[in-house]
Amino acid sequence: MTTLTLAVGRPTLVDRVVPRRLVTDIGLVLGGALLTGALAQIAIPLWPVPITGQTLAVVLVGGALGATRGALSMLVYALVGALGVPWFSDGTAGWAILLGPTGGYIVGFVFAAAFTGWLAQRRWDRRFLRGLLAMVGGSLVVFAIGLPWLAFALQLNLQQTLEAGLYPFIIGGVIKAALAAALMPLLWRAAESRRGGKSDR
Secondary structure, eight states: OOOOOSOOSSOOGGGGTSOOOHHHHHHHHHHHHHHHHHHTTOEEOOSSSOEESHHHHHHHHHHHHOHHHHHHHHHHHHHHHHTTOOOSGGGOOSHHHHTSTTHHHHHHHHHHHHHHHHHHTTTTTSSHHHHHHHHHHHHHHHHHHHHHHHHHHHTOOHHHHHHHHTGGGHHHHHHHHHHHHHHHHHHHHHHHHHTTTOOOO
């Protein structure tokens, strides 16, 4: 008998903790969106720009839930925020944000979570170095979509686009990727310990 699930492909971190079932998957998708909305409101003062928790949540959700559920979680985050829940950064909401100059970054979250999740399903999240590459890769996906969107919306040239939409966020992005890459192996060890050390092959 096949159990209905939103999960596709190889198991991820959450599959070591909870079974793949439709109700569970829906809860995980909603939980991932909620986590992203919550961390989007957190800012750590750092020169030259503060670090917000939004993209940290994106790569963690993708890594923990996998490609399909991670992408669905970010899609829920984007659509619910557009419909009025104030959980975009700085407590903002609405279609004007999603369709505005920075909306490309939010759209990029969907693809970033899918990419990070795809790598996690291939065990890139089990060790720090490969995890770091996966998390940095997910962040680059966000910029790959967000920067052209920003340039088009504000009619910026390449230099203006990079100065406004990339350079100020490099330091924070690297720190968040490193945090996520360090956290995921720890969570895996905790999950495997809970299950008696058994791991999937």
